[in-house]
């Protein structure tokens with residue numbers, strides 16, 4: 001900010017502070033308001049829709065200003081932060097009435113989208129990214145729970161991670177180009193951090209904070225060492241923004257993407273696991289039977305991180321089974337969990353100094369219930385649950401202490417007093433006694449005055465503005481003695497004070513102030529003791545979350561009659577009478593379907609009319625596999641699941657992920673990702689491929705991709721398509737099988753049966769759907785005429801195409817030699833001519849497919865054309 005000459009001391013102070021926070025809106029405390037000045041005032045007034053005024057700062061000098069009242073500042077600040085602004089809170093650090101000269105002020109905290117952790121609405125979380133040689137090193141920090149994790153990812157994994165964890169703010173090193181990430185995640189705010197956040201000094205400070213000398217102490221491997229950059233940068237950012245309020249941060253944990261099923265961002269979105277597409281309901285919401293915040297977060301993690309290791313899946317499944325089968329135990333656990341608050345949030349608040357006395361009482365009560373949970377650990381049999389129960393620590397000594405110290409129903413605000421029980425501190429007890437005795441004195445003094453004056457209705461009262469007073473109603477005023485001094489006149493009474501009452505007031509008020517100060521001091525001491533235990537209590541809270549997530553899986557299984565799938569390491573997948581768990585909620589007569597995949601039948605091409613249930617079927621299959629691998633029971637009569645290593649989806653064409661890319665380009669990017677990464681152990685669902693381009697381009701791409709996936713990768717795939725030509729693949733590749741959605745046809749009227757059957761269907765019934773949608777009868781009639789014509793043409797053309805492709809395959813060299821174009825190149829320069837000839841000769845006739853032959857021919861034609869033109 002430019003220096004201004006001859007400015008007031010207040011403005012000079014403001015400039016000094018603002019200069020330290022150039023990228024934040026500085027909220028400068030002035031009495032009962034937070035004021036913004038200059039450019040900040042313009043921004044604040046615009047974003048908050050409040051009046052922009054002026055502040056006089058000298059003779060005829062004004063600066064722009066806007067202000068928000070201190071008492072309702074929270075909602076204004078939330079609005080600013082949720083719009084991506086950083087807000088620096090500049091407080092008065094001393095009592096204005098006692099200050100000599102200008103009141104001391106400083107920024108006590110900077111609130112940013114990723115660090116305003118105590119705001120429930122914002123759900124703040126922070127991600128740091130450091131890039132080196134194409135690898136992304138990340139650190140994720142959720143200050144509301146203390147969760148801190150770091151890892152090394154490739155680009156796809158990074159996108160998937162952001163999708164799963166949904167940070168509100170991403171911080172990167174200066175100069176890092178994040179425009180492509182920003183276009184993909186529009187609701188996330190990005191900040192660049194200066195060099196020193198990534199410096200060696202910061203590394204040492206960070207390691208010092210966690211009392212270790214090297215990052216490997218957290219369990220990171222040698223090749224992950226660079227993760228120290230984002231970890232320490234994120235930690236420093238939290239420290240700088242929180243200032244003295246730094247809440248609990250757990251020891252960083254390595255995030256190992258490769259121990260979970262690969263679930264790309266597009267799959268998370270398409271399957272609507274935790275966040276729905278417009279208007280829908282996500283799987284998590286339908287399944288969630290957790291009773292605590294920790295459990296809810298754990299269940300969310302389970303669903304986004306299905307396991308790959310069959311032993312681990314079965315271990316979790318066994319825990320779920322125990323609670324499915326033992327109703328009494330499940331209900332006992334649920335009853336206890338229901339009374340436990342969000343311990344992770346509480347300890348985070350308590351250690352950040354933003355806690356209220358009620359948070360400590362909440363923690364105490366929750367820990368009591370946690371002890372109750374521990375009491376039933378003897379009844380537990382399954383390994384995973386047993387481990388969780390065993391890891392719960394016993395906090396009876398802390399509970400006992402908190403019980404002894406804290407009043408059961410303390411006030412919300414820390415400074416109101418009445419927090420600490422009797423018997424904790426001698427001085428405090430004495431002061432309280434003075435206060436209590438004071439009450440007795442007041443009673444007897446009131447009695448004495450009534451007798452002396454003869455005014456029976458005389459009463460002594462107290463309010464915060466006036467202090468103590470003697471109230472006499474109007475009709476009795478003539479009886480008031482001379483030594484009563486008037487303090488206030490009301491409509492039907494007068495209030496007085498006497499010397500005696502005034503000296504009493506001084507004594508009591510000073511006792512009261514001392515009580516509050518002492519209580520505050522004691523409270524802060526206990527708070528610190530609890531904060532010191534944060535890490536350990538946090539670990540116990542994690543176990544409570546695990547138990548809660550497991551019981552939630554058991555509860556939903558019991559409620560909905562889900563079954564336990566058979567998990568194995570083989571290739572086969574079999575689902576009997578499976579259904580879509582979300583759609584079924586709203587459609588009780590949902591038709592269940594079977595899926596059977598093995599070495600002879602793993603690439604299923606599913607055709608059928610529009611609206612017949614193809615998409616639903618392929619999505620439900622992916623969801624059932626995902627659920628099975630989280631250890632959950634499944635919405636099916638029976639299931640055998642050969643563990644998959646990835647679930648890929650290519651669904652829908654409406655969701656242009658990144659603006660600026662065509663729908664088709666987005667679709668092809670997703671396809672490229674699938675083709676490049678799928679293995680024999682993956683599971684793919686494709687809902688139409690190549691729709692965003694011309695029919696033949698689309699068909700060719702769909703065809704070539706199917707051939708590659710079915711023949712080369714041999715990956716289990718469900719491919720819903722309107723390209724009926726693709727059903728030909730069944731004859732050419734073993735493992736490809738055709739299915740269709742069954743319908744009941746009666747002339748031009750059809751009824752959807754929503755059942756998947758073997759064989760193909762060569763009609764789309766799109767016109768029928770148009771009719772259902774209410775398009776005029778005469779248009780429908782005409783559409784049918786055109787459709788029949790096209791169908792005839794198509795069938796003829798298809799036969800011809802296939803015939804000619806076969807021909808090309810058998811004798812492609814001859815055909816290429818006979819191409820008229822080929823002869824024309826004889827006049828062209830020898831070298832290039834030879835090059836083309838060599839290219840033709842290098843082709844292995846036996847291994848080329850019809851589609852490859854076509855592509856090759858097209859390429860050749862283009863090259864020749866280019867040569868001719870040059």
Ligand SMILES: Nc1ncnc2c1ncn2[C@@H]1O[C@H](COP(=O)(O)OP(=O)(O)OP(=O)(O)O)[C@@H](O)[C@H]1O
Pocket residue numbers: 587589590591592608609610611612613614615616617720754
């Ligand atoms: N198994 C089922 N039982 C009952 N109703 C179903 C079933 N599957 C789907 N439906 C209903 O049919 C509607 C259309 O299903 P879906 O979107 O899966 O069809 P589709 O064949 O993929 O259509 P399109 O080819 O137009 O994309 C669903 O919204 C649902 O209401």
